Amino acid sequence: MVRRIPLLSALALLAALAATECGGARSAHCENDGQCEALGGKFHYCIAAQCVECVTNAACGAHQRCERGQCSAPGDD
Numbered sequence: 001m002v003r004r005i006p007l008l009s010a011l012a013l014l015a016a017l018a019a020t021e022c023g024g025a026r027s028a029h030c031e032n033d034g035q036c037e038a039l040g041g042k043f044h045y046c047i048a049a050q051c052v053e054c055v056t057n058a059a060c061g062a063h064q065r066c067e068r069g070q071c072s073a074p075g076d077d
Helices: 004-019 033-039
Strands: 045-047 050-052 065-067 070-072
Touching: 033 045, 033 050
Parallel strands: none
Antiparallel strands: 045 050, 065 070
């Protein structure tokens, strides 16, 4: 059982790295926008097999911009 702890830690680290791929907000794996829409929530577009919040600034609210699939206000770094 002692040997499982390093393996589980490594798997948790890989999962965390996969979730933050490209630095943008990501949701579920997808093949098309419809799959993202069906999930509900803020992720509506399928880009690089991941649901993202936006693909252009038009998808974000007023005074926000789309950066790496996530809407953010200028200065939100």
